[in-house]
Every structure is written in C-alpha cells, then in structure tokens.
Amino acid sequence: MRTALVIGTGLIGTSVAMALAQRGVVVHLADHDPEQARTAAALGAGTDEAPEGVVDLAVVAAPPAHVAGVLGDAMRRGVAYGYLDVASVKGGPRRELEALGADLSRYLGTHPMAGREKSGPLAASAELFEGRPWVLTPTRDTDTEVLNLALELVSHCRAVPVVMDADAHDRAVALVSHMPHLVSSLVAARLEHAEESAVRLSGGGIRDVTRIAASDPRMWIDILSANPGPVAELLSDVAADLDETVRALRALESGDDEKRRTGAAGIEDVLRRGNAGQIRVPGKHGSAPRVYEVVGVLIDDQPGQLARIFADAGRAGVNVEDVRIEHATGQQAGLVQLMVEPKAAPLLSAALRERGWGVRQ
Known part of the structure; x- marks a missing residue:
C-alpha cells in the first residue's frame, strides 16, 4: 500500500490516517466538514488535498447510516482500487451497497474494536488500535487483493485481524458493546437528579459501570439506529432478568420466611450467573482470565x-x-x-x- 484516501476525519478515521502516515503511506483526507479534515492534516494524519489519481485503498469512516452512500459515491467516482469501511455495524451497509448495484468484489466491511469516550480528530491517536481486535467480514465475492490491502491496513495499525460473518458480527457487538452502552447510560441517568450527598459517595464501582456513558449521544444514535434489532432482543432479556430481580428483592422485604428464602435464592441466582459470565471476558492480551x-x-x-x-x-x-x-x-x-x-x-x-x-x- 502506497497511497490511501480516508473519508471521514473523526476519531477513528484520523487515527487510521495517523497510523498509515507513520508507516510511510501517502494519506489523503476528506470530510464533509473541510475544517475537520484540515485539523486532521495539521495533526500529521496526511494531506487534505485531493489525490491526483486512483489510490490503493479508500477507508470510509462515516456513521453507519451514511456508510453505503459515501462508499457508493466513492466507488462511482473510481477513487481507489479497494474500498473498506470501519463502521461498527456490518450487515446493513453491505446490503445497502448491494441494492445500489455496487461492485462488492472491491469492497470489504471492517470494524476496529477500539475507541474512546471522546470524539473528533483532536482525540485521535496512531496507537488507538494497537493490540485490539479488528474484524474483517469478507465474502466469496471479495477480491483477494482487496482482502490483502485490508490485512496490510490492520498490520500498519498494529491490530489483530479477526474474520467473521457480517451478521454474526452485528449480533456480537450488540452483546459486548451496544447493549452494555445503553445499560451504562441507564445507570448513569439515575445520578442526574440524585442528592449531592449520595453522589459524593461514588467509588470505583459506579465509575466502572458508568464510564462509557460519557460518550457522544449523537454518535450512539447513529450506531444504535443501524443495529436496533439485536440490541432490542438483548435488552428484552435484560428487562426480564430485572423484573425477576425486583420480585426477588420485594420478597426479601416480606415478613414471610419462605418468601425471603425464595427472594434470596433469586438474588443468588443472578449474582452467580453474573460471576459465570464475567469470567468469560478475555484477560490480558486476550488470554484466559486470571485471578490476581x-x-x-x-x-x-x-x-x-x-x-x-x-x-x-x-x-x-x-x-x-x-x-x-x-x-x-x-x-x-x-x-x-x-x-x-x-x-x-x-x-x-x-x-x-x-x-x-x-x-x-
């Protein structure tokens, strides 16, 4: 890869551009907001001047709802040999591109599993993706050279490639990213009008649970709008668990010993299931969890x-x-x-x- 065009110079796009530029790739930057592209260029992510010819790879870093449109436009103009996006949802954009009649052999959907609570080029870093999974969703139509360009990009960003089916990816990120973000926001929302004396007691637990609730709501509306079904199904299951937990807690308030025992058993069940799920979260460097x-x-x-x-x-x-x-x-x-x-x-x-x-x- 000698040349690349990054379309969208927010956190992810600018971080990709920085990583490529540091590895000697000539990077061109484009954004619907020219000022944001100029900011990314000033940070060393590349040049905001348009490429004179066809680049090796175009990377679209637009919100999921706009990915297909931006990709379709770039492919019609023939700006690159290969095209990929870095949106957090994969199935929808591919189906939209197919409906537009795009040449899917030149396209590969990807998703770097990295980010920050802050957005925009000023939050970007060439090291953002180091050691992080980077999902690739090739199909039988994907050109081998396009897949090789994507793998080269992942290598330049020092990430770890993971190959998945697009719809399986969307169900997976609903579980490990999208649904937890909403739950974090729901917990954090309880603090908005809480007594100051209560909030001052906050410790590591509430900080851990609410950390991701600090993210940009506009960005998350775009993400959730592109993957609503899987997220809704998971939240429905969480809601059922919450209903059971509320009933168990109410039983613990009862003066009836049998109801209290039933309530305690219900609380113990959800806590033990939480233990069983938590130990499945990968540990250091993606290894099996360790107890320290x-x-x-x-x-x-x-x-x-x-x-x-x-x-x-x-x-x-x-x-x-x-x-x-x-x-x-x-x-x-x-x-x-x-x-x-x-x-x-x-x-x-x-x-x-x-x-x-x-x-x-």
Whole structure:
C-alpha cells in the first residue's frame, strides 16, 4: 500500500490516517466538514488535498447510516482500487451497497474494536488500535487483493485481524458493546437528579459501570439506529432478568420466611450467573482470565508518585499485571491497587514497605 484516501476525519478515521502516515503511506483526507479534515492534516494524519489519481485503498469512516452512500459515491467516482469501511455495524451497509448495484468484489466491511469516550480528530491517536481486535467480514465475492490491502491496513495499525460473518458480527457487538452502552447510560441517568450527598459517595464501582456513558449521544444514535434489532432482543432479556430481580428483592422485604428464602435464592441466582459470565471476558492480551492478588499502596497526589511505585516494583522483580487508582474524597490522596500474580504479592508488599510505602494487602 502506497497511497490511501480516508473519508471521514473523526476519531477513528484520523487515527487510521495517523497510523498509515507513520508507516510511510501517502494519506489523503476528506470530510464533509473541510475544517475537520484540515485539523486532521495539521495533526500529521496526511494531506487534505485531493489525490491526483486512483489510490490503493479508500477507508470510509462515516456513521453507519451514511456508510453505503459515501462508499457508493466513492466507488462511482473510481477513487481507489479497494474500498473498506470501519463502521461498527456490518450487515446493513453491505446490503445497502448491494441494492445500489455496487461492485462488492472491491469492497470489504471492517470494524476496529477500539475507541474512546471522546470524539473528533483532536482525540485521535496512531496507537488507538494497537493490540485490539479488528474484524474483517469478507465474502466469496471479495477480491483477494482487496482482502490483502485490508490485512496490510490492520498490520500498519498494529491490530489483530479477526474474520467473521457480517451478521454474526452485528449480533456480537450488540452483546459486548451496544447493549452494555445503553445499560451504562441507564445507570448513569439515575445520578442526574440524585442528592449531592449520595453522589459524593461514588467509588470505583459506579465509575466502572458508568464510564462509557460519557460518550457522544449523537454518535450512539447513529450506531444504535443501524443495529436496533439485536440490541432490542438483548435488552428484552435484560428487562426480564430485572423484573425477576425486583420480585426477588420485594420478597426479601416480606415478613414471610419462605418468601425471603425464595427472594434470596433469586438474588443468588443472578449474582452467580453474573460471576459465570464475567469470567468469560478475555484477560490480558486476550488470554484466559486470571485471578490476581491486589496490593494497595497509599499515595499523595504529587508528581512522580506512580513512577516511583512502578520503579520500586521493577527493582523487586515483580511484573504489575494491571493497576487501578481509587481517589480519596476531598483529599489529595488515593489508593493505587496493583494487580500481580498471587505468589508475587508477598514479595511486592515487603519490598514496597522497605522503601517506605504504606501498603494495604
């Protein structure tokens, strides 16, 4: 791949363009908002000047509802040898392209499983896709050279290619992305008019559950409008579980011992099913989930504290598998939770205590 055209210079499009430009590909940028394309160009994502001839690959980074139209226009103009999109829904755009009479041999639907709560070119990063799955949905019609260009793109972005059927992909992202986003938003909505005294008690749990609710609603309306059926089916199942859970909780309020036992059993069932589902979420580097020991370290909110902790862990020969930070309410302090292999936890705790850290294991 020597040349590429990225159509749509939001977070994903600009990040793709940055990654390609850093690998020596001449990238041309286009957007319905010329100012946004100029911003992406100023960030080093390429040039906002139109290509003089046919480019090797056109990457359409438009909202799902507009993908087919943008692709169809680009294919009619013959701007590239191969065409792909990076929308989060795959079945609908392909069927729309087919209805438009487009040459599907030159097209491949893809979806990088990466993103951020922020949108726009200023939020973009060439490293956005590193180590992340990138779904490819080729069919028997897909030209081999187009598939090779897509694989080259994924390699330049340092992502991991995953081949799936388009409709299977849409059902999968409804489960692991679209439905959870709505549930996160529903939980976060409970906080909008809550008492300030209650919100101030927020900790890591509510932050984890509501983090993705900070995303741009306009973008998510586009995504959900393109995949409503699978998401609605999943939410219907969640609603049924919620109804059962509400009945179980009401039973726990009862003065009848039998009803209380039934209610407790219902709550235990949903919690255990949650345990069983959670352990299926892939762990580090996509491996099977691992159970780590948590070593807590008290820190002041001052420059260099985290660097010192990681350096001291390295001197002790301990690899930190993951890290979380709990910030103290109303204080310039917090608790850094270091996740390590269970056998390494005592060694790390002892080493950090020797170096003067306040350790909580």
